[in-house]
Amino acid sequence: MPMDPLVSRARALWQELAAEPGAAFGTPGRPAVLVAPGSALAPPSWVGVVTVGDGALITAPTDRAANSVRSGLTGLTGLTAAALTDPDTVARLLPVADTLGPALLGYLAPDALRPVGRTAAPTTCLSPEHASLRALLAEAGPSDAGESGLADVTSPVFVVRDGTEVLAAAGYEHWTRGTAHLCVLTAPAGRGRGLARQVAHAATAHALAAGLLPQWRARPPASRRVARALGYREVGRQLSVRPV
Structure with a gap:
């Protein structure tokens, strides 16, 4: 079955942001884990976890951090994309000093923007x-x-x-x-x-x-509601982890 075009474009974006040649998504139980000090998936020196559709990509700043992630997060039967980006779940599986997120990743197809109706003031x-x-x-x-x-x-x-x-x-x-x-x-x-x-x-x-791909990254529920009202589809999640 062909991949959803929004999922395909979103994955291509985050693969490039990983800043590592050959970056690709794995499955949540076996995510791709890359050593990528220049990754934009997370703040510098943090581990970045991004899931899009049923795929998962993780970047780590050092070999040590990457090995820790591989040891704790790979090969786990039943680990879902939502669990992989859940701070509590990740904290149980990895030595974690702090987390940011998760943020939901929404994207909008060219023909999917919904009207806002009458407005009280001009834009x-x-x-x-x-x-x-x-x-x-x-x-x-x-x-x-x-x-x-x-x-x-x-x-x-x-x-x-x-x-x-x-x-x-x-x-x-x-x-x-x-x-x-x-x-x-x-x-x-x-x-x-x-x-x-x-x-x-x-x-x-x-x-x-x-001709651009609109992306909406949101944590607060109110922001997510606005995105959904406009027609954005949540197809991914992002979590940043500061390793111990």
Whole structure:
């Protein structure tokens, strides 16, 4: 049976981000484990675990870390992709100092973007360097701002404003393999009004028009709900592990 096109494109992306020639996905019970110090699957010196569809790819910063992962995570009957990216499960199987995630990985097919319907305020466009976006990042606070990734966008930023104040903003960061990594942030005063969906729709449509693959990486349930409402399909998971 042919592979789902979204799964195929997502795997190609993460194989390239592994930064190791010949990177390929294995099965959850026998994941591919690579020594890749330059991997973008996780922060530097961390182990990165990515599952897409029924495949799993793991990168480790050192031979020692890779051997530990192979010893603890390979050859386990019944280990699922969800379990492989579950912090509690991984902590039982490996010596772990800390974890980040898991984050869900969603992707959108070119014809799958769903409409947002009527909106109460127009969507306009700003440059990523606009001062009102810096004000939004400051208002949201370092945790929400960092989670959003909005400070790293390389596309135009689509916003809903109340006067000069930005209530919600979305853009994307250009990743390799023609991928548009979506970044969305809503001000505390603008939440619960559908504004995240409105601006994310505009940013996603812009990415699709440019022939890019929209990617939505989310941990908070609210972010996942917005992605699903727009038509993104969750096909993968990402977990970062800091080895002992």
